[in-house]
Amino acid sequence: MSQVFDVVVVGNGSLGLSLGLVLARRGVRVAVLGQPHRPGAASSSAGAMIGTFGEVTTTLLKTEYGRTKLDWAYRASKLWPDWLASLSPDTDGRELFTADGTVVMLNSVGLPEIDTDNYRAIRRALGEYGERFEDLDPEDIEWLDPEPTARPLQAMFIPDEHAVNAHELLVRLDRAFTAAGGVLITQEAARIDRDGDQVTGVTLVSGDPISAGQVVLAAGAATQTILETLPDQAAMIPGLVSGYGVSALVDTVDGTSPRSVIRTPNRAFACGLHVVPRGAGQVYVGATNVISPDPRSRALVSDVLFLLDCGVRQVRRNLSRSGLRKLQVGNRPVALDGMPLLGETGVAGLWMMTGTYRDGLTLSPLLAREMAALLLGEEGTVDLQLFRPVRSPIQAFDRADIVSTTVTHMMATGYETNWSLPVDLPLTIEHYLRLAYTRIADEFDPEFTPPPELLAASRIHLSIAQSLRDYYAAGRTTVAGR
Known part of the structure; x- marks a missing residue:
């Protein structure tokens, strides 16, 4: 027998669960689909830096599209304290923060056309938004001990850019969603079902049907597989590939960790090198972003070597003698034109909430609120039309x-x-x-x-x-x- 819901959300990462939670709290009969261990998902392997300005680049500031994304990230950052508190009935949620601010360092690695220019862009954006930051003497950065050829030239501290424990965040989203009356279905969708130009639900990999008047595709890079069950729609929507990344959880040899995130500006095709504290004696090391046609489940040796070499040479030399607790692989959803996919498709009731690349977790409280408003026929506070899924290719530069x-x-x-x-x-x-x-x-x-x-x-x-x-x-x- 088919289960019946008002809305089915395909994908149980930070975006899908956040949307499900907002809808459930509004009294909507909603189900969220996905395997509990979230194989290859970006959310579960993320450094989870709640950063607006640390991610700023020169190209982001040059176009309407980039400025819009920056503004959304800024708005989302202001929602996070109340959002975390709403997930934790017995606390204010601040214990989920793993870092006290962010140190951005400009070191002698890379190219000035990227690193130096992006460092300046971060400062410019902070000034435009009137956000706090302070210059640091690079030699005074706590915990930093790079090799001499990778020493920092400049540094700044952004006190309001934190990071959260991604694993615990997802656990609390799960609990809050079910407490609000939402239903978690621990399977993936095999196909989208429709009657003419109206969606009618999905069929699970088990073959069981799920009926719903509205379906939201929020499965990150894995969204492409289910979208292709409607070939006419898939042809008109920018396809999704994976921005595959590798991260490492490291138990430090001396049992120490920094208080703040330590990172560089964004670099070649990727996020910057970043080390995120994860509790006493443990750090998260990330730096990689490699475009792959399909989501990857295993790390390439070359990417692991690059990641660990960056962490050891540029942040702390004794990481080479530290214990490697876990390697993690995540797949960021990247549309073929590099822009988000947000809104209704050409099939009534079929929506997309993906393509957010490196911003999905940061944007999740804002996009959940805005997508919920659209699904309920209400007016939102930001205009998602700029990134509607069915569109001609967006090209920000010549x-x-x-x-x-x-x-x-x-x-x-x-x-x-x-x-x-x-x-x-x-x-x-x-x-x-x-x-x-x-x-x-x-x-x-x-x-x-x-x-x-x-x-x-x-x-x-x-x-x-x-x-x-x-x-x-x-x-x-x-x-x-x-």
């Missing part, structure tokens, strides 16, 4: 700028991995990379160009290149039909 950024980031990966080359050879490499990426972009489409990380990945993954070509062809159909 082709020449995208190619230039791609080349710069590719060169930066060499410096971050400590390559040693004759001084004039990088100029030659840069020249030929520019030619190669321009040719690849020209072959995709006369006008549309993917964001830098997708352009770079398309050279390696032929399936991503084909997905881009298919999406651009469908995008031209969408434009012509208007």
Whole structure:
């Protein structure tokens, strides 16, 4: 017999559970689907930095799309104290915070066109929003002990940018959701069911049907598989690939940990190197973001080596003698145009809440509130229309700028991995990379160009290149039909 709900949320990460919780508290009959251990999910393996400004980049500040995302992150950050308190009936929820503020350091690793410029962008954004920060003498950064060639040149402390315990957050979201009357179904959806242009529910991998007048796809990078059960819709929506990342939980050899997050600005195609305290004697180390056609479940040896080398060389040398407690793999949802997918699709009652890349957990209280309002036919406080799922490709920069950024980031990966080359050879490499990426972009489409990380990945993954070509062809159909 089919179970019947008003809303089914496909995906039990921070976004899906947060939406389910808001709806359940509004009296909606809602179910959230997903395996309890969340294999490969971004939320469960995240450093969970609740950061608005530590993630700011020069490109973010240059466009309407980036400015919108920054503003949403800022609004979301103000919701977190009350949000955590609402999950914890016996406390104010502050015990979920694992870090007291964030130290952003600009060190001698990487390229000035990325690291230095992004460091300046963070300062500029903090000033524009009137947020507190203070400059630090790099030699006074608590706990920091890098090797001399990676010593910091500048540093600032952002006192209101914290981090939370991602595992405990998800546990409390689970409990709060069921306490509010929501139903957790510990299976994944196999397909979306519809009657004409109206969604009717989903069918689980077990074959059992779940009926609902509204279905929200919030399964992160795994959303693409279920969306493709409706091929006509999948063709008109930017496909999702994985921003696969590796993180490590480390038991420090001396039993110490920093009080604050220690991180760099965002770097080549990725978040910055970051070390997050996780209780006495334990830290979380993260730095990687690798575009993959499909979600990954296991870490590549090369990415593990890169991650640990960054942590040891740039943050604390005795991490090399510390115990590796756990390696974690997460898959961030990345749309082919790099932008979120938020709102109703071309099938009535079928919604998407994904494509948030590195911002999903930070944005979860805000997006849960706003998506719930849309589902209930109410007016929200932010306009999600900019990122509606059925759209022509969003392109924030022209082709020449995208190619230039791609080349710069590719060169930066060499410096971050400590390559040693004759001084004039990088100029030659840069020249030929520019030619190669321009040719690849020209072959995709006369006008549309993917964001830098997708352009770079398309050279390696032929399936991503084909997905881009298919999406651009469908995008031209969408434009012509208007």
